[in-house]
Amino acid sequence: MIRRLVRFVDQRAGAAPFVRKALRYVFPDHWSFLLGEVALYCFILLVATGVYLTLFFEDSRAQTVYHGPYKPLRGESMSRAYESVLHLSFDVKAGLLMRQTHHWAANVFLAAIVLHVLRVFFTGAFRKPRDLTYLIGLAMLFTAFLEGYLGYSLVDDLLSGMGLAIGYAVALSLPVIGANLGLLLWGGPFPGSPSFFPRMYIAHVLIFPLIIAALLTLHLVLVASRHHTQFRESPKTTEKQVVGIPTFPGQAPRSLGLMFAVFAVLFLLGGLVQINPIWLWGPYHVGEATNGAQPDWYLGWLIGALRLVPGFDLTIGGYTLVPNPFWGGALFPIVILLVLALWPWAERKVTGDDAFHNLLERPRDNAWRTALGAAFLTWIFLGFMSGSADRVTVWLGLDYAAQIWAYRVLIWVVPVLVFFIVRRTCRELVAWERIQSDVDLPRRHVE
């Protein structure tokens, strides 16, 4: 039976050699290699649940009056988009489950990608020949940021509208071209022309997912063509030879198990843990906003940066050149993207190391990179933390303005401290290991 099936495929597609190779493709084993896979499975579930949501969503900001089953909002004026999501949440069986699972999956998707990037960065997996793979991964990360933002903007609850207003302000703040770009994207001044929501919708459900899917395919093809990196675990794992378990039978049930586990966690979260209770926020109107509004976690660094910048527009002789939201909302993410994207080339230039690298470094093995990376991460993380200063004011009663001033100083001081602490720690760890291996000579000889 199996033979007949494989023969059928082989005679028509000539695929047998490829399939045989794929079955015996070697996967090195380390828990941190699973992070990228988790992101992949989140993406699959995002597409699946997302397709379901599209069958109920209406992409219109035309105003209507609510008459549905949720009593606190009855008689309120709201957009058809928001009404359709209320309908999906309250009237469609399994609708809320799918919506919440979709939202949770988006949050976990971004978390998995971020952790994956950190793993790749701190182990030097981005080095030649995988620098291009890494760049494509970064492109996916930043596309995913935008995709997630579009997703929760479509709902048109109060949070959506506030987020879109900020997005519009950031677009407008781009020097010289900002006003033109903002009007172009929104089809007119905020909240935009009636075409704006359909545009955002098609971007969220078709254009961006296609971009991510294309990048994802390319990413995986490149990974497979150069094979996985590996840690130096035994004398058999070298720069020339990869050691691990084959796709089949060893890796397949492991990967499937991970996929189902990811689905399990996401559906349990979607069913049992409330996320984005849009009916509590209420519909968006241009003249309304609420206190305590926070974006999804993966945009926290941006809201923090927007809040940290002191109040000034860059003006030259009375002419406004750079409006304020540019610094936190555009320059900050652009700098982060550029630093990450140029890192492999910068490192190659500084170290003069142009060789192929299939063996990973442990973070301590490269003290400079680890320390700089940790400092950079701290810089972003403090931006993220400052975005929650208003919540800290509510919970702990700390003065908001004082917190912001503290962050304005800390965001430059702490990364420098982190750099020296981490570099020292890495060097001490390596030195300590050397002492250990001198004591334990026999083990040293095995290597």
Place this chain on the structure above:
Amino acid sequence: MSRAKAFLIAALVLLLGKRRSKRELPEHRIVPPGSPQRRAETLVLLLFGAVTACGVAFIVVYAIDQLGHQTQWLGLALGLAFALLALACIVIARRLVVTEELAEPYPEDHPDEVETIEEILDESGSRFTRRRLVTLAGTGALGTLFLAALTPALSLGPALDTRALTKTPWRRGRRLVDESGKPIAAADIEAEAFYTAYPEGADRELIGSPLVVVRIGPGNGGVVAYSKICTHAGCAIALYRKPTFPDTQPGPALVCPCHYSSFDPARNGKVIFGPAGRPLPRLPLEIDRDGNLRAAGNFSGPVGPSWSGVRQRGARS
């Protein structure tokens, strides 16, 4: 009945019976042999059974209309189904599937092939005598065509005409109305309170429409109105003083909850804290014969977030 019994017995035999491999093992194997793991196998069967039960539960929960907390039960059923399935896969991976360790050489680059490709490309152009010129002209042609293909994107919005940004529905004599559409009397504006107002008979979903009205002093002259849209990032000014300022700080502030830009209503909307770079635009007011608030003109500056050159522009009706 007896047939059902026969099926049951057959199923049990299939499930629990010791199956003998009829084929002789071939001498040469690709995947190394492993010894049977019957307990693990039984566990996998049980797990698959439990997954089936969870699947059935999901369908049943879906079908029952009068069930409370349906979302939770559905999520639980589906989540458990996948969790058990994951567990089954893990048991298969750890106990039932032979896990070999393979070693494979890393792929290398192909300098010879690279050279051949370069040669093919190089030698193919022997008929061209003005190579650089042709390349230049070709690049120019394709580049222009690319730009031409992008041009229709300008139809998305009024990209070249930014006057739309300064237009507001306010003009001299337009009445201020509250959320329910009723006119607002100056005498009804109380101190330490915060009022939202809209232009009578105009679209409220315009960035230039909503106002905040507060009292900063006694009498008709003590009522002031500002655009409700923050000049930083375009959110609505929804807070009056708190939580940014402790009660001990003098003077109230209009605060945007997005990034906590704070504006002083007593000093023409001056920024007193936060990232906003421009004061809040103020709307001049007048009071009609009925004592109701009306606009006495347009805002003191463009409404909403700033753009390059915003200070050279004014609000227009």
